[in-house]
Amino acid sequence: MTSPALTAASLHDMIADLLGMPGALLPILHRVQEKLGFVPREALALIANELNLSRAEVHGVMTFYHDFRETPPGKTVVKVCQAEACQAMGAEKLTKHACKRLGTEMHHTSASGAYTLEPTYCLGNCALSPAIMIDGHLHGRVTQERFDALIEARQA
Numbered sequence: 001m002t003s004p005a006l007t008a009a010s011l012h013d014m015i016a017d018l019l020g021m022p023g024a025l026l027p028i029l030h031r032v033q034e035k036l037g038f039v040p041r042e043a044l045a046l047i048a049n050e051l052n053l054s055r056a057e058v059h060g061v062m063t064f065y066h067d068f069r070e071t072p073p074g075k076t077v078v079k080v081c082q083a084e085a086c087q088a089m090g091a092e093k094l095t096k097h098a099c100k101r102l103g104t105e106m107h108h109t110s111a112s113g114a115y116t117l118e119p120t121y122c123l124g125n126c127a128l129s130p131a132i133m134i135d136g137h138l139h140g141r142v143t144q145e146r147f148d149a150l151i152e153a154r155q156a
Contacts (some may be wrong), residue, residue, distance in 0.1 A: 006036075011046045019050060025061055029068055038069040066119065074109040074116035076154055078102065079133040083122040089129035090143075095119075097144045098132075101151060 014035055015028045028047055032039050039062060048058045062068050080086075080095050099105055102115040109116040125131040128140025132147065139150060 006040055006042050006046070008046050008049070011043060012050065015047075015050065025051060025053070025058065026065075029062060029065075033068060038072050041070060066121065069116075071109070074112075075114050077116045077118065077135055078151075079118045079120040079123070080106075081121070081123045081125070081129070081131045081133075082119045083126070085126035086130040091130040094130050094132075094142060094144060094147060098147060101148060 011032070015024075015031055018024050018027050018031060021027065025047070028051070029039055032043055032047070044058045044062065045055050047053075048055045051058075062070070078098060080098055081091060082095070083091075095106065098117060102110055102117050103112070104110040104115060104117050106117055106119050120133065123131045123133055123138055125138055125140045130142050131138065131140045132142050132150075133139070134150060134154065139146070142150070
């Protein structure tokens with residue numbers, strides 16, 4: 001997905017109803033990512049201006065939270081849980097397999113644009129570790145073989 005020309009006016013229209021609420025920065029970042037698929041770099045200065053914050057403050061919040069993206073995601077977004085329970089059940093090995101299978105590293109999108117691979121730090125599915133999420137759909141007890149089957153099912 002590419003970003004449409006982002007102007008101060010188009011951003012303001014996107015977030016106008018959120019500007020007056022206390023702590024509006026996070027809801028605004030979520031809204032922009034929801035609408036565009038990511039938060040373009042040029043949006044940070046516009047958001048800072050709308051909220052009377054420094055660009056550094058907005059950038060700090062944006063980079064602190066792992067779910068915000070600065071670039072468009074791939075067609076399919078795969079998140080692999082990196083929390084302790086999943087680590088104990090093989091998430092590190094699964095992560096290495098996912099990188100190899102999808103042809104990308106964590107925090108990146110494959111050259112084909114088909115997959116974005118992201119870490120996440122608890123999907124709340126600890127009893128069924130290791131867990132992954134594919135385009136918002138949670139999967140538990142994911143082995144390397146099950147991972148491959150889930151990816152192949154997306155391609156069908």
